[in-house]
Amino acid sequence: RAYNFNxxxxxxxLEVLERAQKELVNFNNTGMSVMELSHRSKDYExxxxxxxxxxxxxxxxxxxxxxxxxxxxxSLQFSMIPMNFLKENxxxxxxxxxxxxxxxxxxxxxxxxxxxxxxxxxxxxxHIPTDYSLDGIxxxxxxxxxxxxxxxxxxxxxxxxxxxxxxxxxSSDILCKEIDVEKFSMIYAGxxxxxxxxxVTVVIAKKDFxxxxxxxxxxxxxxxxxxxxxxxxxTPPTFAxxxxxxxxxxxxxxxxxxxxxxxxxxxxxxxYAAIDDSEGFYKAHATQDSRSLMNITFTLxxxxxxxxxxxxxxxxHFIGLAxxxxxxxxxxxxxxxxxxxACMALAEFMNEFRNQNK
Ligand code: PLP
Numbered sequence: 001r002a003y004n005f006n007x008x009x010x011x012x013x014l015e016v017l018e019r020a021q022k023e024l025v026n027f028n029n030t031g032m033s034v035m036e037l038s039h040r041s042k043d044y045e046x047x048x049x050x051x052x053x054x055x056x057x058x059x060x061x062x063x064x065x066x067x068x069x070x071x072x073x074x075s076l077q078f079s080m081i082p083m084n085f086l087k088e089n090x091x092x093x094x095x096x097x098x099x100x101x102x103x104x105x106x107x108x109x110x111x112x113x114x115x116x117x118x119x120x121x122x123x124x125x126x127h128i129p130t131d132y133s134l135d136g137i138x139x140x141x142x143x144x145x146x147x148x149x150x151x152x153x154x155x156x157x158x159x160x161x162x163x164x165x166x167x168x169x170x171s172s173d174i175l176c177k178e179i180d181v182e183k184f185s186m187i188y189a190g191x192x193x194x195x196x197x198x199x200v201t202v203v204i205a206k207k208d209f210x211x212x213x214x215x216x217x218x219x220x221x222x223x224x225x226x227x228x229x230x231x232x233x234x235t236p237p238t239f240a241x242x243x244x245x246x247x248x249x250x251x252x253x254x255x256x257x258x259x260x261x262x263x264x265x266x267x268x269x270x271x272y273a274a275i276d277d278s279e280g281f282y283k284a285h286a287t288q289d290s291r292s293l294m295n296i297t298f299t300l301x302x303x304x305x306x307x308x309x310x311x312x313x314x315x316x317h318f319i320g321l322a323x324x325x326x327x328x329x330x331x332x333x334x335x336x337x338x339x340x341x342a343c344m345a346l347a348e349f350m351n352e353f354r355n356q357n358k
Contacts, residue, residue, distance in 0.1 A: 065206050268292075312349075
């Protein structure tokens with residue numbers, strides 16, 4: 001297997017793929033694949049409910065929250081949130097920490113009043129802003145943040161204490177560390193990084209927040225439609241939800257979120273150490289206080305060395321290390337499914353490459 005450092009869709013645990021392979025043509029003695037089951041059948045319903053229950057257990061989601069499985073990716077949430085929650089005469093507040101936050105803001109702007117509370121755009125999103133105030137936003141509809149900035153390699157360490165509903169796009173760090181769900185009115189995430197394959201989007205939302213939604217929204221775009229129908233209003237992405245359930249079972253078998261967090265800290269630690277010990281050969285894009293556990297961004301002294309690094313990395317089966325064009329350099333995405341050995345091997349390769357090319 002390749003050492004898969006892709007930013008998304010990203011690595012899936014080998015054990016999960018092998019189990020899915022084993023169950024592919026005859027799931028649970030049904031004589032059918034999961035993808036062939038009716039979404040109204042008991043066998044599928046069990047898969048659907050298990051995914052919901054496991055996510056609740058792993059993240060410690062209280063009963064006062066809904067867990068929804070939607071489609072349209074995290075990108076549809078950029079629009080669904082203001083459609084449902086940004087009323088006339090209200091303002092939606094955004095903290096910009098990267099281009100995914102910008103995209104979320106753009107959709108809200110098209111639908112109502114918005115305000116940027118803080119932004120680190122001036123430094124090419126190298127850090128999470130700390131110099132902002134939430135005073136005076138009490139009448140706002142909600143405050144939106146992006147908890148982890150996939151492209152820039154920054155991550156919120158302490159979430160803001162917001163006087164209005166806090167909504168977080170956790171697409172690239174959900175389930176990577178312990179969080180206090182109750183700080184948020186809504187959390188959403190496309191599954192294709194830490195949760196499974198693309199095709200399903202997880203929404204975790206406080207029931208009393210959902211109750212505030214406006215009614216003049218098309219049925220399929222109303223959160224209440226999906227909450228009232230247990231995410232079975234229309235045909236859900238059944239196979240993606242099945243894969244999600246297997247990834248969550250795997251996460252539980254790893255020892256749950258505490259153990260996963262510890263593992264992620266060690267994994268990222270090897271690679272950050274290779275950067276920090278390189279005497280400036282590798283430079284981290286993110287400032288020290290904003291470093292992500294999930295996406296590690298760094299540059300090399302010049303373009304030529306970057307190309308050479310990526311070519312040699314590829315020969316050694318390190319995949320997906322090219323940085324996003326807006327940052328350049330390299331990016332190692334170390335999502336939950338990326339094994340510790342892959343991160344150790346990458347750090348070793350980085351040290352070796354530096355010694356040969358400094
Ligand atoms: N938000 C973040 C933080 C992301 O990293 C991504 C994709 O990489 C998205 C949103 C977009 O997700 P989707 O492709 O599911 O719409």
